[in-house]
Every structure is written in structure tokens, then in C-alpha cells.
Amino acid sequence: MMSGKRFWNILVLIIGVTLFIVIPFMFFDMSGGHHEGEEGHAEKELNVSEMLIDHIGDAYEWHLFSYHGKHASVHLPVILYSTNSGFHMFMSSKLAHGHHHKGFYIASEGEYKGKIVEHIDSDNHDAEHATDDHAENIYRPLDFSITKTVFTVFLSSFILMFIFISLGNSYKRNGEKAPRGLRGFFEPLIMFVRDEIAIPNIGDKYMRFMPYLLTVFFFIWFNNLIGLIPLFPFGGNATGNIAVTFVLAIFTLVITNVSASKNYWRHIFFMPGVPKPMWILLAPVELIGIFTKPFALMIRLFANITAGHILILSLFFMIFIFKTFYVAPVSIIMGLFMSLLELLVAAIQAYVFTLLSALFIGMAVEEEHH
Amino acid sequence: MELLTPDLGIIFWSSLTFLILLIILRRYAWKPILQAIKSREESIQEALDSAKQAKEQFKKLQEGNQEIIKEAKAEKDSILKAARDIKDQIIKEAKDQADVEAARMRKSAANDIENMKKEAIVDIKREVASLSVDIAEKILKKDLEKSEEQKRMIDSFVDDIKIN
Numbered sequence: 001m002m003s004g005k006r007f008w009n010i011l012v013l014i015i016g017v018t019l020f021i022v023i024p025f026m027f028f029d030m031s032g033g034h035h036e037g038e039e040g041h042a043e044k045e046l047n048v049s050e051m052l053i054d055h056i057g058d059a060y061e062w063h064l065f066s067y068h069g070k071h072a073s074v075h076l077p078v079i080l081y082s083t084n085s086g087f088h089m090f091m092s093s094k095l096a097h098g099h100h101h102k103g104f105y106i107a108s109e110g111e112y113k114g115k116i117v118e119h120i121d122s123d124n125h126d127a128e129h130a131t132d133d134h135a136e137n138i139y140r141p142l143d144f145s146i147t148k149t150v151f152t153v154f155l156s157s158f159i160l161m162f163i164f165i166s167l168g169n170s171y172k173r174n175g176e177k178a179p180r181g182l183r184g185f186f187e188p189l190i191m192f193v194r195d196e197i198a199i200p201n202i203g204d205k206y207m208r209f210m211p212y213l214l215t216v217f218f219f220i221w222f223n224n225l226i227g228l229i230p231l232f233p234f235g236g237n238a239t240g241n242i243a244v245t246f247v248l249a250i251f252t253l254v255i256t257n258v259s260a261s262k263n264y265w266r267h268i269f270f271m272p273g274v275p276k277p278m279w280i281l282l283a284p285v286e287l288i289g290i291f292t293k294p295f296a297l298m299i300r301l302f303a304n305i306t307a308g309h310i311l312i313l314s315l316f317f318m319i320f321i322f323k324t325f326y327v328a329p330v331s332i333i334m335g336l337f338m339s340l341l342e343l344l345v346a347a348i349q350a351y352v353f354t355l356l357s358a359l360f361i362g363m364a365v366e367e368e369h370h
Numbered sequence: 371m372e373l374l375t376p377d378l379g380i381i382f383w384s385s386l387t388f389l390i391l392l393i394i395l396r397r398y399a400w401k402p403i404l405q406a407i408k409s410r411e412e413s414i415q416e417a418l419d420s421a422k423q424a425k426e427q428f429k430k431l432q433e434g435n436q437e438i439i440k441e442a443k444a445e446k447d448s449i450l451k452a453a454r455d456i457k458d459q460i461i462k463e464a465k466d467q468a469d470v471e472a473a474r475m476r477k478s479a480a481n482d483i484e485n486m487k488k489e490a491i492v493d494i495k496r497e498v499a500s501l502s503v504d505i506a507e508k509i510l511k512k513d514l515e516k517s518e519e520q521k522r523m524i525d526s527f528v529d530d531i532k533i534n
Contacts, residue, residue: 164399211396243380
């Protein structure tokens, strides 16, 4: 009962703080809709694959809902650095519905579709009213915008810090006592990472890598779960974004190779037990292997989470494809089933990423023992 | 393809965020948590070990007690046996002493009897002697009546007696 109460307190606090941070940036754009209006009924034909990509992709604004062509969105800050016009920071509301701002706009097609691009007029740098999309005039600035994905990464990190720092403090106070409440919930998971992932794969040196393994495990798990909650401020698809999984894979790559033993490098360049000329063949293969392992991590996490989201979304899009309400029960039941499955996948993928990271680290730190 | 192209901005923000997250959680969360879990595990192990030790000690103690009880029993038996022996000995000694005393008493009684017998014999002898003397006197008296001389002699004897 205690733990349940505390859990709700924490949840309310998280949502409260998030809203407090976000509300000043919130912009309910009820006036919009002319973009859709212009398209008319001909364009009402749903482009399912485009919508799918839109839903799982990144965005500069957080679209909450649309009603009769009016959109309610939370607008997020755009931060740009252009070698042409320097540093810019403004809210994404300025770019909503194809608006141009200081020459920047969100490309609706082409190579940079969905991204902010800068239109540079050959003689006039202030291209406020440029509408022509000549490829040679389109330039992609360095884009450090707080997009939906970045916001989700921030949110999940904030939740993680909040939960685990308070957990750490509670352990400092009475860690000797039997775990209960929040500690009772998280301790088995921490013990699982330690006893089932770190120790069997890394061995005696496991303690050095525990902070990374725990952080990456809970980061992925929390982000996977956040991706499954459809309500703002949750719902951002961070672990289904290749850039985020890329970063996580890079962390594993760096940690693996920085902490690698002499034995590890010897196995790469001078594989023992094979004829010496074979080294010339094996070394490049092994060298590529250094990168393919984290690459597989990156793709695996991204693909699993993306696939799950696409599946759930497809089930609900079936209603629009068949244009009948009678599909709805099927969609709901199947969607519920998939959501439950995804709940499982969320934990499994966090486990797999952490396990494989530990395995790679373990292979790298292993000392010679023949 | 758009989905498969990592965005530079997201890479920047998420690597920065993740690095900060890692550093902060490592310092303020994982360190105290792992330490507390480890020290708790150690204390549990210690408690289990000491419980086992206490159990063993108790067992040993119990064994010791058994030993002591056994020893005490043996001692009791031996004491009882010794007491019985002593009793027997005392009885035997007393019997012996009584026998000796009885023998001594018998012997002294025999001696007394002997002595008395001897005294009696001496008395008898003396009596017999005096009787013999008396008889002899009487005989002699009869013989002395016949002459004057004898008469005078008897007179002198009478005188002697008178002096006594």
C-alpha cells in the first residue's frame, strides 16, 4: 500500500514537473488547418505508409490531436546553426503548416523531407518569402532542435534521475534493511542485471561496468515503455529512433574497446593458433567485427521497437483502410494484444541490449587463459 | 530511408544527455545502491555463518554436556562402589576386631582360669601341707605323751605360741 502511494506521488510529480516546464512552450494552434483545407477532399484519401512513418518518425512539434482540421500541438524549441546566417533559436510554432521563418522552413519533399531547411537566395540572404524549392538553393543547417525524440530522451533521463537518485538516497539511509516499496521493486531488477548479466559475462571485473549496464538497461526499458504510452508527455519514440540507438551502440563500442585487454587486441591482429599468413586475412575481418557487433545492437533495438510500433499502428489504421467501424473491435483486440506483447518486448530488448553489451565487454576484458 | 538515417542533432543531444545521466546515476544512484546491496549481502552471509557456527557450538556444547553427564554417572557409580567397598571393609574390620577381641577375651579368661587354678592348686598344696603338718603334729603329739621330755618340749612349744 505504501509503495503504491509513493508510486502515484512520483508519477504525479513527474507529469506535473513536465507540464510546468512545457506549458510556457505549449501552443494550441486552433486556428490552423488551412494547409489541409487547400488540399480538399481529393487528398483526404489516406496515405497510410506516410502516416505510419510520420507517427514513428521525429517531429519539431508534438501533435496532440486534430479536430475538424484544427490541430492541437505542443511546440518545441528549434535550435539551428547555419554557416550562412549563424545561430537561431525559436519555437517550432513559427514553422507550423509550412510557414517560413528567417528563410527556414520544414521541407515537404525531397532529400530533407520533414526536416528544417534553409532557402538561400543567391543574391538575397533574407529569403523570407522564398517559395521555390530549387535543390541547389536548399541547405540543411546544423539542427540542434529539441525535437520530439530529444524531448523524450530528456524526459526519460529526468524520470530515471528522479527515481534512481531518490532510490540511492533511500539506500544510503536504510540499505541494510530488507527492501520494501520502491526498493523492493527495483532491487530484483538491479540484482538481475548484476547476477544474470554482468557477473556471468564479465567475471571478476564486473563492478567497473555495472553503472553503464544498469544505466543502459533502465534507459532503454523506460524509453521503450514511454514509447508505448500514448498520452503526452509520454509517447515519444526514442528507442525506435536510429540516432538514439546509434548513440547507445557507440557507448558500448567505446567502453568495450577502451577497457579491452592486450589479449583482445592480440586475438584481432595476431589470432593465436592459425598459420601466420592467415593473419593478413583475419585481421581485417576481426577489425570489421569490432564495428559490426555494436552495429547489430543499434539495428536490433531500432528495428524491434519500430516494428512493434508499426504493427500496433497498422492494426488501428485498418479501420481507415477498410473505412468501416466493424473492423474496430478486431483492431482494438489485436492492438491490445500487441501492446501487451510490446510491454514484454520493451523489457526483453532492454535485457538483450544490456546482455550483449556485457558479453562484448566480457570478451574484451578477458585475460588469456589457455 | 529517412528512418535509417541518424540525425546529427539527436545524436548530439542524446549522447550528451546519456553521458550526464551515466555520470550522475553512477555517482548518486548506482554507487550507494550497489554498496548497500553488497554490504547487506555480506551481513546476511555473516549472520548465516554465525548462526551456523552457533549451531555447531551448541551441538558441541550438547556433546560436552553428554560427556559431563556420562562422566558424572561414572563418578557416581565409582563413588557408590567405593562406599560399598568401604562399608564392606568396615564391617569386615569390625568383625575381625570383634573376633580378635573375643579371642583375646577368651584367652584372658583362660589365663584367669589357669591362674586361679594355679592359685587353687597352690592353696590346695598349702592346705595339704598344713593338713599334713597337722596330721604329723597329731601323730607326733601322740608319740610325745609317752615321756616327760616330750611334755617339756610341748610346753616350750606352747610357750612359743603364747609369745606369738
